Amino acid sequence: MNSYFFQAALLPDGWHQRVRAVVSEGRFIEVVAETEPQAGDQHLGVVIPAMPNGHSHVFQRAMAGLAEHRSTDAAAGQDSFWTWRERMYQLANELDHDGLYQVAKACYQEMRETGYAAVCEFHYLHRRLDDPSDYHSHSLALLQAAAEVGLPITLLPVLYAFAGVGDQPLNPLQQRFGLSVEEYLDLHHRIKPQLQAEQHLGICFHSIRAVNQQQMKAVIEALPNDTPIHIHIAEQQAEVEQSLAHYGQRPVAWLLDQFAVDRRWNLVHATHLDAAEVEHIADSGAVAVLCPLTEANLGDGIFPMPAFKQLKGLWAIGSDSHVEIQPQQELKMLEYSQRLLQQQRNVCCSEAQPHVGTWQWLQAVQGGNQACGFAAAGIRVGALSGVVALLGHEPARRAEQLLDAWIFSDRVSIKSHRL
Ligand SMILES: [Zn+2]
Numbered sequence: 001m002n003s004y005f006f007q008a009a010l011l012p013d014g015w016h017q018r019v020r021a022v023v024s025e026g027r028f029i030e031v032v033a034e035t036e037p038q039a040g041d042q043h044l045g046v047v048i049p050a051m052p053n054g055h056s057h058v059f060q061r062a063m064a065g066l067a068e069h070r071s072t073d074a075a076a077g078q079d080s081f082w083t084w085r086e087r088m089y090q091l092a093n094e095l096d097h098d099g100l101y102q103v104a105k106a107c108y109q110e111m112r113e114t115g116y117a118a119v120c121e122f123h124y125l126h127r128r129l130d131d132p133s134d135y136h137s138h139s140l141a142l143l144q145a146a147a148e149v150g151l152p153i154t155l156l157p158v159l160y161a162f163a164g165v166g167d168q169p170l171n172p173l174q175q176r177f178g179l180s181v182e183e184y185l186d187l188h189h190r191i192k193p194q195l196q197a198e199q200h201l202g203i204c205f206h207s208i209r210a211v212n213q214q215q216m217k218a219v220i221e222a223l224p225n226d227t228p229i230h231i232h233i234a235e236q237q238a239e240v241e242q243s244l245a246h247y248g249q250r251p252v253a254w255l256l257d258q259f260a261v262d263r264r265w266n267l268v269h270a271t272h273l274d275a276a277e278v279e280h281i282a283d284s285g286a287v288a289v290l291c292p293l294t295e296a297n298l299g300d301g302i303f304p305m306p307a308f309k310q311l312k313g314l315w316a317i318g319s320d321s322h323v324e325i326q327p328q329q330e331l332k333m334l335e336y337s338q339r340l341l342q343q344q345r346n347v348c349c350s351e352a353q354p355h356v357g358t359w360q361w362l363q364a365v366q367g368g369n370q371a372c373g374f375a376a377a378g379i380r381v382g383a384l385s386g387v388v389a390l391l392g393h394e395p396a397r398r399a400e401q402l403l404d405a406w407i408f409s410d411r412v413s414i415k416s417h418r419l
Pocket residue numbers: 055057122232268320
């Protein structure tokens with residue numbers, strides 16, 4: 001058991017001064033604000049909770065920064081998400097078991113150091129290069145990598161069965177991702193007994209392009225009803241058009257029509273939404289998992305935050321393709337994309353919480369915990385005890401200004417701690 005004293009700390013209801021916390025086995029067991037330090041307390045200055053990472057494809061870290069030149073594929077025409085995906089598939093077909101483990105270990109270590117509390121790993125690189133009949137050892141390698149660097153993880157093995165809406169067969173470069181429903185359930189049953197401390201398992205469907213309604217129903221019915229469910233949805237306009245052509249409905253409208261979408265569900269990207277879809281997601285209690293840096297890098301589009309925020313929709317952030325691993329940069333991109341679109345300033349905030357950094361951080365921690373399916377972060381009793389100390393140059397600066405300045409300027413640095 002260890003005790004800490006913070007000059008200021010961001011608790012779930014906002015900033016508090018002189019906060020004392022007691023930690024046992026990696027979780028907060030006591031948090032008291034507006035109090036005095038006691039003998040033996042370690043002093044940490046101004047702290048915020050670490051941030052759950054709601055969406056990761058860890059292997060894509062190996063191509064970060066390497067797809068920033070125009071494709072030579074003449075047929076591709078303009079570069080887009082779809083031409084990027086071809087390059088990503090090439091990488092996915094070169095990585096072997098050891099390569100995946102090494103990139104995961106380095107990437108998870110960076111997440112810890114840059115302020116992430118835990119990761120939701122959306123894992124579809126199932127089949128080994130040297131033995132395609134083995135579709136479980138990569139999941140174990142990811143769990144091992146996370147355990148070795150001490151990053152809590154919600155592993156989301158992905159069901160990926162088709163190349164496109166209407167049960168189109170997987171193309172040659174997608175073969176390593178493919179599982180039947182039977183194989184998917186077998187994978188869950190094999191992995192579950194091997195989970196270590198602070199490791200969780202969730203349900204995951206790649207997208208409505210890659211999995212059909214019957215498969216999703218079969219998986220949800222067969223697995224425990226208290227695990228989070230993740231799915232990519234409406235990331236690209238082309239997906240919306242394919243869904244309209246096949247189902248006569250937009251992707252999110254179709255999903256909400258077919259399934260009892262509730263707080264278990266996590267809709268990754270959810271970029272292209274009409275007004276009714278925005279309202280229904282917010283009402284459902286599902287989390288919109290936004291990946292602002294990757295979405296900008298891939299030219300996906302801009303999430304309709306003002307309408308979603310007005311309806312008190314829940315959201316999280318994820319570093320997705322890991323073009324950068326910096327939670328504050330995700331939040332900066334989220335706010336700046338809204339400023340550019342709306343031609344306004346200070347969009348991601350509220351009357352009650354006018355500081356953008358504070359509003360964003362608390363919202364994303366709350367949504368991120370729901371995405372993880374456990375209390376991965378938060379300076380409160382029961383949550384894992386990861387914190388980020390804000391190290392400013394001006395001691396007189398107020399805590400909420402320090403957090404804004406970390407996100408929007410380069411005048412504040414940080415140090416991550418797992419207490
Ligand atoms: Zn993704």
